[in-house]
Amino acid sequence: MFTQTKKKIHLIGCNYSDFFELTIEGIELISKSEIVILSKKFEETFTKTLLENSIEFFFEEDLSQIKGEPLWTKIKDLLKKYHTISHLYCGDPLLFNNGIKEIEFFKKNDITVDYSVGIIESMGIFNDHNDLLTNREKNSSVTFMKDFEFNKFTELIQSPGCQKLVLRIEDQACLEQLLKFTKSNSIKVKIYKNKKKKKEENYKNLRISSTDDYIFIIIEL
Structure with a gap:
């Protein structure tokens, strides 16, 4: 189990082809995170900007080849080392995505979850x-x-x-x-x-x- 006040996941919706279409809220949440999880499908502007700002990141595909719970379990394991993680979604996390199920998964593990809406893909x-x-x-x-x-x-x-x-x-x-x-x-x-x-x-x-x-x-x- 994790301490709820110390462990947090941000689900952030964005346009995977352009980092600079992130909302101000999304950028602020990323800046407060110790690491970022994103797909290899995201354009280079994302990884380049994260590197320029000394933000560590992991690719979803390197953590798990299967999305859903297998991936979320790997992210949960990272919280043994890190306190705050941002997980980037293509489009809005809740529409046409598994954001609601991911929120339920982490809440069951006493991990605080919030989300930032994004442009609908x-x-x-x-x-x-x-x-x-x-x-x-x-x-x-x-x-x-x-x-x-x-x-x-x-x-x-x-x-x-x-x-x-x-x-x-x-x-x-x-x-x-x-x-x-x-x-x-x-x-x-x-x-x-x-x-x-x-x-x-x-x-x-x-x-x-x-x-x-x-x-x-x-x-x-």
């Missing part, structure tokens, strides 16, 4: 392709669906208040089921993978290749 990608989710000229709404369940999905798209639906798909079977349904029902979709917008003729070739791979989809109703 999918929003940044959509904006880069000029695919704006809302229309300022008229009332519009967007629904985010984190864990894809087909029955829940069909209920959502049939509800009158659902105008646009954003999904993060992490499973190949779910992707194929979704694309089959939208095609048979003539539902318009936009698909993004690795920050790139995919052409409709290439949808059938899309593959989710690993547990760390995912696809963003916009459904317009």
Whole structure:
């Protein structure tokens, strides 16, 4: 067990391609941390800035090849040596991420957890392709669906208040089921993978290749 007042985890959301898009709160939390945990997918601006400010860091992939509890357990082990750790997330820690489960994991171990919201990863990608989710000229709404369940999905798209639906798909079977349904029902979709917008003729070739791979989809109703 750890002393709650002495051990702390900061979950910090950010744009992994640009350190300087961090919120002021996020930068302050990092500056107060003894070490930072981040993925190797983060751009060099992150590691370079951490080195310039003499902040030690570890890569997630070096701690554990499996995310979730195996990774969090390794981070918990680091708290035997360090008192304060920042764990960086791509996008918001709580939306399309495991931030809530990570908070629960550390609280069970009497470790204080706080978080700093970040730019929603999918929003940044959509904006880069000029695919704006809302229309300022008229009332519009967007629904985010984190864990894809087909029955829940069909209920959502049939509800009158659902105008646009954003999904993060992490499973190949779910992707194929979704694309089959939208095609048979003539539902318009936009698909993004690795920050790139995919052409409709290439949808059938899309593959989710690993547990760390995912696809963003916009459904317009």
